[in-house]
Amino acid sequence: MAEDWNEFVGEMSGREVSRRFGVGSNTVRRYRLQCGMSAHNPRDVATPVGLLEKLATSSSYQLAKEFNIPASSIEELRTELCTPEPRLVRPRFVPLEEGIWTEEAIALLGTMSDPELADRLGVSRTHVKKKRKELGIAAYQAPFPEITPEIASEFGKVSDSVLGKRLGISASHIRRARLRRMEA
Incomplete structure (x- = not known):
């Protein structure tokens, strides 16, 4: 087993080879230099199949999550291939529909929590909070049980x-x- 260590030089760090196989780290380093191998770099990641096709259409973050490789490796690949990260198209702001604040909806302000009312009306919490403050209505306070x-x-x-x-x-x-x- 002591002879098998040279197969792992370059695949793992010299320190790890010496620890696993009981060989001196200088011996591993000399062998690597003698064979003309470069030092092990854990950041050297083989390019997964399908990554190059998605490089122009997906962000580095999305690719890093999908292919389970560091985003920095994807950035290096983008630099090497001169492929910039695509600009993501975000949905445009959609204003509130007219008529969302009916008499009934306004009557519910302050009678339940803002998130609960927002879910019921199908709008964001911010819109509910803004309207409640605009009308000077206090935030809903859940009643606490009496300490018997x-x-x-x-x-x-x-x-x-x-x-x-x-x-x-x-x-x-x-x-x-x-x-x-x-x-x-």
Whole structure:
């Protein structure tokens, strides 16, 4: 097995060859230079099949994800082949349709969260938030459950996050209620 190490020179780093096969790193380096091999470069990646065809139509990021190779290798290939990265065509801005803010839609502002209303109306959250602020309507605040003596009796016995999950509220709300009870 000690003789098989020379097959791996150039395919992996000299340090890795010496570690795996128990050969000195200088021996590996001398052998590589004697054979006229260049040092191993992990960035030297074979060009995958189909990459050259997509080079002119896809971004380096898209190609890196698709072919599972570093984007820097694709950039080097683009420079070598004088192929610039294509400009991506993004969809143009589409303004809100007239009539989206009906009496019913405006009446719903502040009665539910902005993301929930945006989903219901089929518009972005930004449009809902902007309209709500424009009309001076306060943001929706979900009602918190009352901390009953039964819930308060679990303070210190059950973690705040477990109580919060059970009640459908945040652990920080439980923590604040627990601290208020301790102060009182």
